[in-house]
Amino acid sequence: MSEQEETAEFATTTHPTAKAFFDALDTRSSSSRQSLNLRRRVQSLGWRNRHSQAKYYPCTVNGIGFSVKQVQRGEVDGTYGTGATVWPAALVLIKYLERNPSLLQGKKVADLGSGTGITSVASALLGASIVICTDGEDSVVQLAESNLQHVKQELTGDVLQSFSSEKFSVQRYWWGDDSMMGHQDCEVIIVADCVLPKLYPIAPLVQAIDELLVSPTSVAILSYEHRYYPDYHPRSKFEELATQRGLLVEQISGTKLDPVYSVDDIEIWHVTRRE
């Protein structure tokens, strides 16, 4: 078979999924929403699970590199739940915050369900004045604390100042628990990949956000990875519970997300108090 014949045969017999993949790689292909989503998906192959198995998960914000330790067996053996690895939605959130610097600069930030602490560390590097890194699991809080110490060894000079004990703390906080968290007057609450109703009920998270959004100008910024549930849509459930508490949930347009670190099944939401 000649090369020309082979090319013609490939064009007519390519599996639809493979064809879609190659079309998506072709930047000249249609710019329809579907094609854009597909392109994002293909692009995400480069980062989405790239370091998920690594002992230390590397991250760069504003050109500053750091890494956090992961415990691979933490979820399987139940010692850490889901909090011992970095989830893709955390990266989408970090890169969104990096692209929109005014969201964090000079702000007091609380991170809920922080896991490894990667989003807290990134917030400090992105100019938050105070960061309170929290998780409900004791083992995960210890991991985040040890990651803080690890990051301090990686950084030098002025950047290291962001991690002094007055500026950066790690605490156990179980959503909705009566605690001092509500009195902290945090201006920004960040939450990466914690809307996971199969594992964690949504109501305590919404309650926690309601209790922590004390000022009318404070905002909760969540990254949400959509997973399929036959009975209901987690976003609708979250919105329903938030509305009952007088909160407004807005999905941020994809154009405001980092063009590389964004994909159609991970969304960014802003939650504020309705006027």
Ligand SMILES: C[S@@+](CC[C@H](N)C(=O)[O-])C[C@H]1O[C@@H](n2cnc3c(N)ncnc32)[C@H](O)[C@@H]1O
């Ligand atoms: C899927 S992990 C996300 C971790 C991290 N934010 C990330 O994106 O890499 C969910 C986290 O929420 C924490 N979590 C679950 N339910 C919680 C609750 N009721 N109170 C506080 N933390 C909770 C878990 O311990 C876990 O660290």
